[in-house]
Amino acid sequence: MRSDEQAIREFHGIWIDAVNAGDLARLLAMTTDDVIFLTPGEEGLGRDAFSTKFSGAHQQLRIRCVSELMEVVLVGEVAYTRSRDSLTVSPRAVGEESRLSGDRLTIYRKQPDGRWLLARDANVLSPVEG
Structure with a gap:
């Protein structure tokens, strides 16, 4: 049987893969009903x-x-968990690519x-200059 720590580590990887794929349904299946994103x-x-913002962003942008x-x-x-994230955001039409980087703190709750x-997620990503 895998440990809870291993389960959280796997969850983190699956979450990032779903973000990159624009897979909102998978992300929502991985959150509590009372989830809050900060x-x-x-x-x-x-x-x-979150659903509205995520869908709109992925329609207009490529996010990595x-x-x-x-x-x-x-x-x-x-x-x-505490992670260090880097985002590359590129318009699907025309426009400049932008980059964000920073820390993210995520709180998880074990279900019965x-x-x-994922219950709470807070990031302090900011634009990367140059």
Whole structure:
């Protein structure tokens, strides 16, 4: 049987793959019903607002995320990870590519069936100059 830490590490990789694929259905299946996404300068997003923003972004942009998992901490039925993320964002039409980089803190909750789901996600990504 795999450990909870291994499950969280696998979850992280699957999440990043789904982000890069624009697979909203897979992402939503990996979140709690009360999930909140926090980003700089914006109010927290719940499931519906996240869905709208994610879909709109992937219709207009090619998004490529690379994420290095720096830390996994488990405390009973809750876990958190800290990662260092780099995003490359390219318009599907014309326009300049942009890059963002920074840290992300994610909180997971273990479900009664043993699965871990993403409950809170906060990033402090900012534009990379030059």
